Amino acid sequence: MIESLISDILFGFTGLISIINPISVAFVFLDRTTSFTDEERRLLAKRVAINAFFVLVAAFFVGTPVLHFFGISMEALRIGGGLAVAVSGWQLLNAPEPEPRPVAAEPTVVKPAPPHSAAGKAFFPLTVPLTTGPGSIATAIALNANRTHKLSAWLLSSVASLVISTLVMLVIYYVYSRAARLAQYLGVEGTRVAMRVSSFLLLCIGVQIILTGLTGFLTPIADLHAAR
Template sequence: MREIFDNYFAFATTVFMGLFAIVNPISSIPVFLELTSNMDKPQRRNIATKSVLIAFCIIAVFSVAGKLIFHVFGITLAALRVTGGILVFVIGYEMVRGKDEEKNNPKLGDQPVKADHGISAAITPLAMPLLAGPGTITTAMSYSAAKDVYHLAIVMGVYALICYITYLLFLAGNKIVNVIGTNVMMVITKMMGLILAVIGVQMLALGVMELFKL
């Protein structure tokens, strides 16, 4: 029983580190603040709630239906791991280099989002691609596709926890930026990028070993 618990705990830790690094909710705080700059506190809370719920639903669909998608399209888990590893590595590499900073943080302040149109901001860019982008979907599917229902439940529970953490970070966004500053946030983003790059290499290596039966 202890060994089973340790295996599940180790798996949950791995999933949390992988998904948290690729979601990187801290780096999404400036985007959320700028999108909701003209909204009052209840409206910001509403957008934060909708964005994390939509993101969770997206990941849930792909995690639960992963095996079905593999069967319909004839995809193997090894191929997914190779592709996902490359994708995750590229995302992490770009985060470390910082060349996608302007792309991930567009000048939304020039055209502020109106409160009555906030649902569109909750869907994109907050839910997709910031919280449930291609890298997150691929990683969640890779973790859940080859496991039993308990491992699938762990993946869903871990991502739900990350969504809740993201929700709290969004609501406390102004305080966080004032306390740690933009430079520290940049350092955190680069550290997350390094972790992502390592995870990508590991996924790629596992996929290659499975493809060629090494």
């Protein structure tokens, strides 16, 4: 039983973290928070990580019933969410280069985050769809799509879902809160290149999610016509 639980946790965590790809998205996060202080960015990273936790928990436990209630197919989720991700990647890819920030002569005084600048970005677009987008939500739903009603198996699956969501939350917070430090290691030009590459990968991920949704939608239609 314990071995099965550990296996489920490792499988779900590695699958989700590879889709979320927090290291690449961290540069997008940094690009969206260029005017923030380190403390503001850390607080925002915490909010995004907590939001991602609740999004994944909701996808694990109520994702399938909600989709069925509204009559939304997995293909529609992928196409709509992939479009949102692709548009965000396109906008970031074509955004003008930010001006280099002057180095302050004195230590920067940490100011409290403005009430709207941080909170307004925390859920959309930084949590959804940039961090926990349609790919990760669809993966979380798929992991528990066949959740059994047997009590012992349901409890194990629930524990695995909570542990996976917690681990993903911690990784997101750790990487996002240190995005500026990673940029310092890369330097100005290296950071610009990394941001452009991350934006392009985000665009490609969005297009791939759309294509996956279209394939899932068109394949049954093609099979039906071929059978006639």
